[in-house]
Amino acid sequence: MIFSLQGIVQELTPTYAVINVNGVGYYVGISLMTSQKLVLNQSAFLFTQQIIREDAHLLFGFNTRSEKEMFNLLISVNGVGAVSALILLSTLSLDEIASAILSGNSVLIQKAKGIGAKTAERIIVDLKDKVQKFSNPEENISTFVNNKIKEESLSALEVLGIPKRMSEKIADRMIKQDPDISVEELVKQILKNI
DSSP, X not given: OOOEEEEEEEEEOSSEEEEEETXXXXXXXXXXXXXXXOOTTSEEEEEEEEEEOSSOEEXXXXXXXXXXXXXXXXXXXXXXXXXXXXXXXXXXXXXXXXXXXXHTOHHHHTTXXXXXXXXXXXXXHHHTTTOGGGSOHHHHHHHHHHHHHXXXXXXXXXXXXXXXXXXXXXXXXXXXXXXXXXXHHHHHHHHHXX
């Protein structure tokens, strides 16, 4: 089992890297998060996960041990393959994935290409008790409260005939400026800014 690689980045793309270790080039699948930390022709250290299937021997690399742990948790879920796990790790940060799982936010998980509603729900059910350590608890509570306020505001605006996609960006901006904003105030601000 290959636990880690240390060598020179010989090739680098957003989805894979070739790490040259003493003349041997290892093709390693990576997430966007890891890709952004690597520099072509520079030394690199990656934690790796080897997956051996009948038809292929695959190697995946991670900048941090936490990212590798999250990858392994994701692929333990029935229906989530290595590629889907990498796409999810490329779409959301570890904290965002953990927060989405803990708050049951399947819509956020579905933002990753190729992950549908059923798979997102399965990820939430299977990993709810296993992702606590990846997230900041205070941040989770405020994110959950903010999402609730945002959803209620957007629903109220939809009743008024304003499409969700028009008001969502404004809502995000207002919540960022004032995390303690009330539903009523958020609705007012969105109406002012449309």
